[in-house]
Amino acid sequence: MREKEEEPSLRAEPNGARSGKLVDVGLPVIVFALFLLLWETIVEIARIPPYILPAPSVIFSTLVKDWPLLSASLMVTLTITFEALALAVVGGVGLAILLAQSRWVERAFLPFAIILQVTPVIAIAPLLLVWLEPSTAVLLCAFIVAFFPILSNTALGLASTDHNLLDLFELYRASRWKQLIWLRLPAALPYFFSGLRIAGGLALIGAIVAELAAGAAGQGSGLAFRITEAGFRLNIPRMFAALTLISLTGIAIYALFSVLSYVFLGRWHDSARARER
Amino acid sequence: MNDAHLPLLRMKGVGKSFANGVVALDGLDLDVRAGEFLSLLGPSGCGKSTALRMIAGLSRQTSGGIAWRNGVMPQVGFVFQEPTLMPWADVAHNVYLPLRLSGVSEREAEPRIRTALEGVGLAQFAQAYPRELSGGMRMRVSIARALVTRPPLLLMDEPFAALDEISRFKLNDDLLALARGLKTTVVFVTHSVFESVYLSSRIAVFSARPGRVVQTIEVDGPAVRDVEFRLSPQFAESCRRASAALDRASGRTAA
Numbered sequence: 001m002r003e004k005e006e007e008p009s010l011r012a013e014p015n016g017a018r019s020g021k022l023v024d025v026g027l028p029v030i031v032f033a034l035f036l037l038l039w040e041t042i043v044e045i046a047r048i049p050p051y052i053l054p055a056p057s058v059i060f061s062t063l064v065k066d067w068p069l070l071s072a073s074l075m076v077t078l079t080i081t082f083e084a085l086a087l088a089v090v091g092g093v094g095l096a097i098l099l100a101q102s103r104w105v106e107r108a109f110l111p112f113a114i115i116l117q118v119t120p121v122i123a124i125a126p127l128l129l130v131w132l133e134p135s136t137a138v139l140l141c142a143f144i145v146a147f148f149p150i151l152s153n154t155a156l157g158l159a160s161t162d163h164n165l166l167d168l169f170e171l172y173r174a175s176r177w178k179q180l181i182w183l184r185l186p187a188a189l190p191y192f193f194s195g196l197r198i199a200g201g202l203a204l205i206g207a208i209v210a211e212l213a214a215g216a217a218g219q220g221s222g223l224a225f226r227i228t229e230a231g232f233r234l235n236i237p238r239m240f241a242a243l244t245l246i247s248l249t250g251i252a253i254y255a256l257f258s259v260l261s262y263v264f265l266g267r268w269h270d271s272a273r274a275r276e277r
Numbered sequence: 278m279n280d281a282h283l284p285l286l287r288m289k290g291v292g293k294s295f296a297n298g299v300v301a302l303d304g305l306d307l308d309v310r311a312g313e314f315l316s317l318l319g320p321s322g323c324g325k326s327t328a329l330r331m332i333a334g335l336s337r338q339t340s341g342g343i344a345w346r347n348g349v350m351p352q353v354g355f356v357f358q359e360p361t362l363m364p365w366a367d368v369a370h371n372v373y374l375p376l377r378l379s380g381v382s383e384r385e386a387e388p389r390i391r392t393a394l395e396g397v398g399l400a401q402f403a404q405a406y407p408r409e410l411s412g413g414m415r416m417r418v419s420i421a422r423a424l425v426t427r428p429p430l431l432l433m434d435e436p437f438a439a440l441d442e443i444s445r446f447k448l449n450d451d452l453l454a455l456a457r458g459l460k461t462t463v464v465f466v467t468h469s470v471f472e473s474v475y476l477s478s479r480i481a482v483f484s485a486r487p488g489r490v491v492q493t494i495e496v497d498g499p500a501v502r503d504v505e506f507r508l509s510p511q512f513a514e515s516c517r518r519a520s521a522a523l524d525r526a527s528g529r530t531a532a
């Protein structure tokens with residue numbers, strides 16, 4: 001637990017820090033731009049038809065042209081993703097707290113959670129589609145995949161509370177409730193956020209996969225449905241445009257939860273802080 | 278050893294064996310007198326920390342008994358080997374914890390938190406987070422937290438073992454001043470002969486396997502201790518006696 005006293009910053013290099021930031025942000029942007037340029041050029045030179053591989057410029061113009069259609073689908077997919085995620089947070093954290101109450105409960109219920117996790121969601125989707133309304137089935141699929149990382153991470157966090165702090169709470173005769181609110185939950189917060197970041201991406205994947213499985217049966221109009229539909233019509237540029245939106249959504253969700261995690265953990269947790277050298 | 282006034286607590290024939298068969302303590306007899314600074318000195322693994330946890334009620338003896346004066350356990354403060362702070366709470370809220378757990382409102386607690394932090398010289402760090410502090414400062418926060426309820430009994434489990442000597446000497450002096458000011462009885466676990474002599478009015482020397490008190494040594498020194506005492510022949514003599522007792526205690530098993 002010891003930490004070295006901070007040394008006077010002999011090695012502080014303001015310029016170095018700034019160029020470091022430039023490399024962090026600038027380099028990936030430049031490399032990605034070069035990649036798009038290369039793609040554009042190859043498509044141009046080799047005269048690849050757009051129904052095989054559309055150039056980035058074509059994808060972009062399709063995105064603009066089809067925006068009314070695609071944005072509506074994006075909203076559908078986003079709604080499912082966030083509804084599923086909200087359910088997963090409530091269910092995952094709730095069950096984690098329940099499991100933390102006793103070993104018996106944990107032993108009894110954990111197998112169910114694990115079975116849900118290890119069974120690929122695409123294999124469950126057809127069954128759920130038989131049982132449920134397509135929209136409910138899609139939501140449930142997204143929930144199932146997002147649920148487990150939140151449950152397991154939160155449960156791990158609740159269980160890894162500092163034993164000395166637990167002793168301290170016992171010494172002051174704190175009730176289990178106070179112990180949960182003021183000790184176990186804050187201690188679990190970093191674990192919860194790492195679970196949430198994974199779950200965010202998985203909820204999106206779950207929503208897409210379930211909608212793909214629903215296929216024509218689902219009268220839904222999410223992004224996955226647009227991809228299937230565009231495939232049938234050989235409208236490859238629109239397929240790529242929908243794909244681009246899915247990627248961007250995934251990135252946005254990850255970024256959102258990273259920021260959220262930073263806001264909550266920034267001042268105290270090592271995971272949210274840069275190492276000082 | 279005078280029975281004129283009852284001890285604050287008396288441990289009689291206390292034993293502790295763990296489920297894996299390890300016997301940590303066996304036949305431990307120990308009195309803690311009100312107002313004294315008692316060190317439990319012994320080699321590592323001799324059960325002195327276990328004894329301390331028992332006094333705190335964090336561990337139960339498997340034989341023997343612990344009797345408190347008046348029959349009730351008073352409020353105790355406990356300082357662990359590590360600072361054991363909540364990393365998500367700033368210094369003031371870490372110190373607030375014992376009061377919060379006993380239902381004191383934040384506004385009511387504010388002056389008491391300030392006093393406790395002033396006592397350990399960290400008044401201006403109330404808003405800092407534990408990770409922003411050095412090891413010694415974190416330990417000071419931990420001490421402030423233990424003392425914020427003004428407990429009649431303070432239990433400390435090798436609190437300064439991980440600190441450098443300079444911080445440790447400084448903390449030794451500050452601890453003595455605090456304990457004197459609050460008239461707190463202190464039970465202090467250590468494996469350092471010098472630390473125990475410098476701090477204590479009495480030292481209980483433990484032997485290992487089975488853990489028990491083999492000798493108690495009264496340290497005669499001035500009421501207020503400082504560098505002078507550290508360099509005095511009195512100090513050297515007490516260290517020699519404590520060392521000899523420790524050698525005898527560990528000699529039994531080491532041979």
